[in-house]
Amino acid sequence: MTATPRSLVERAVPLVDLTRVDEDLLSAAETLFSRLARSGSFTFGEELEAFEAEFAEYCGSRHCAGVSDGTDALRLALEALGVGSGDEVITVPHTFIGTLEAIAMAGARPVLVDVDPETRCMDPERLSGALGPNTAAVIPVHLYGRPAPMPELLAMCADVPVVEDAAQAHGAKIGDRRAGAFGAAGCFSFYPTKNLGAMGDGGAVVCDDEALADRIRSLRHHGSDSANSNRHLRAGSTARLDNLQAGILRLKLERLDGWNAQRRELAEAYRKALEGLPLTLPPADSPGASQVFHLFVLELDRRDHVLGTLRKQGVGAAIHYPTPAHLQPGWQHLGYGPGDFPVAERLARHSLSLPMFPGMTDDEITQVADVLGAALAQVER
Numbered sequence: 278m279t280a281t282p283r284s285l286v287e288r289a290v291p292l293v294d295l296t297r298v299d300e301d302l303l304s305a306a307e308t309l310f311s312r313l314a315r316s317g318s319f320t321f322g323e324e325l326e327a328f329e330a331e332f333a334e335y336c337g338s339r340h341c342a343g344v345s346d347g348t349d350a351l352r353l354a355l356e357a358l359g360v361g362s363g364d365e366v367i368t369v370p371h372t373f374i375g376t377l378e379a380i381a382m383a384g385a386r387p388v389l390v391d392v393d394p395e396t397r398c399m400d401p402e403r404l405s406g407a408l409g410p411n412t413a414a415v416i417p418v419h420l421y422g423r424p425a426p427m428p429e430l431l432a433m434c435a436d437v438p439v440v441e442d443a444a445q446a447h448g449a450k451i452g453d454r455r456a457g458a459f460g461a462a463g464c465f466s467f468y469p470t471k472n473l474g475a476m477g478d479g480g481a482v483v484c485d486d487e488a489l490a491d492r493i494r495s496l497r498h499h500g501s502d503s504a505n506s507n508r509h510l511r512a513g514s515t516a517r518l519d520n521l522q523a524g525i526l527r528l529k530l531e532r533l534d535g536w537n538a539q540r541r542e543l544a545e546a547y548r549k550a551l552e553g554l555p556l557t558l559p560p561a562d563s564p565g566a567s568q569v570f571h572l573f574v575l576e577l578d579r580r581d582h583v584l585g586t587l588r589k590q591g592v593g594a595a596i597h598y599p600t601p602a603h604l605q606p607g608w609q610h611l612g613y614g615p616g617d618f619p620v621a622e623r624l625a626r627h628s629l630s631l632p633m634f635p636g637m638t639d640d641e642i643t644q645v646a647d648v649l650g651a652a653l654a655q656v657e658r
């Protein structure tokens with residue numbers, strides 16, 4: 278039996294440390310909270326309106342509707358586009374399950390296509406083989422902060438609307454356009470650990486079409502008419518972004534580009550520190566694009582063993598995602614089985630996410646690299 282290596286980590290390195298990310302905005306957040314608590318303005322209001330205008334501008338879109346979370350952002354975008362029962366929506370099996378849930382909640386059926394082994398995002402060629410007469414929308418996912426190849430995907434879709442799942446890619450770019458601003462709608466999650474995260478749940482849809490934005494705003498508020506909230510134009514739900522979270526997101530939006538730049542520097546430091554180890558590093562940027570490293574995801578053999586060693590040594594590594602969507606127990610009715618999406622299945626077996634968050638130090642990168650190097654040497658012996 279091989280001995281566990283002596284601990285190389287003086288202090289545990291978490292996957293994400295939000296206390297460090299949020300440190301310099303806590304007093305502004307407290308001031309915001311007491312102002313809103315004293316005003317009683319909790320749903321709708323100035324903070325929400327200001328955030329929507331600022332986030333639309335940041336993304337390069339004309340409109341933004343703040344909603345309750347990323348899953349509802351996708352659901353509402355689909356519903357507002359008229360997607361429903363009998364429709365098919367194409368997406369990928371290598372994603373967070375919320376992407377599929379949104380399709381099912383809208384009443385449509387998820388149709389899956391495998392991802393590209395290099396980008397780990399939707400493969401345009403596989404998409405072209407899956408488009409059919411019942412395809413009502415396509416949802417590419419900008420996974421781990423890397424923009425999916427939008428120009429190529431859009432070229433395949435002709436007049437089928439593309440709804441971007443940009444939950445992991447706030448600020449990522451292809452050329453001078455941001456993720457979320459390519460398709461008919463771009464959907465974001467502000468789950469606390471996201472590149473732009475609320476202090477609770479939140480989400481948004483950005484789009485250029487005013488009528489689409491109006492329908493989303495109506496759907497998030499019981500199908501109400503914007504001119505008369507007691508007039509219900511359609512069946513909606515409660516799916517708003519609240520005023521307090523919007524205010525917190527405004528404080529964070531000012532810092533987003535700085536945080537994303539830090540994430541890119543950390544990724545570069547990892548690349549150098551991990552050079553020569555028997556693993557596959559995350560793909561570099563495509564020409565003209567820039568990823569924002571929501572996660573730093575390696576591929577390696579004996580992944581579960583390595584993960585166990587990292588965790589024992591205090592490194593907060595994780596797997597995104599251990600089981601592809603088509604093999605999840607709750608999604609067997611889609612009729613897929615093992616072997617249907619070999620790239621997604623291989624990624625589920627080999628992917629490993631290392632700690633990545635603004636405020637992480639170079640020393641921590643070195644510590645993680647040392648522990649990983651020792652774990653891989655142990656595996657090779």
Ligand SMILES: Cc1ncc(COP(=O)(O)O)c(C=O)c1O
Pocket residue numbers: 346347348349372373375376418442444445466467468478479480
């Ligand atoms: C790719 C992706 N899609 C959708 C979601 C759903 O977002 P939320 O958790 O805010 O509903 C997430 C976030 O967890 C995600 O990472």
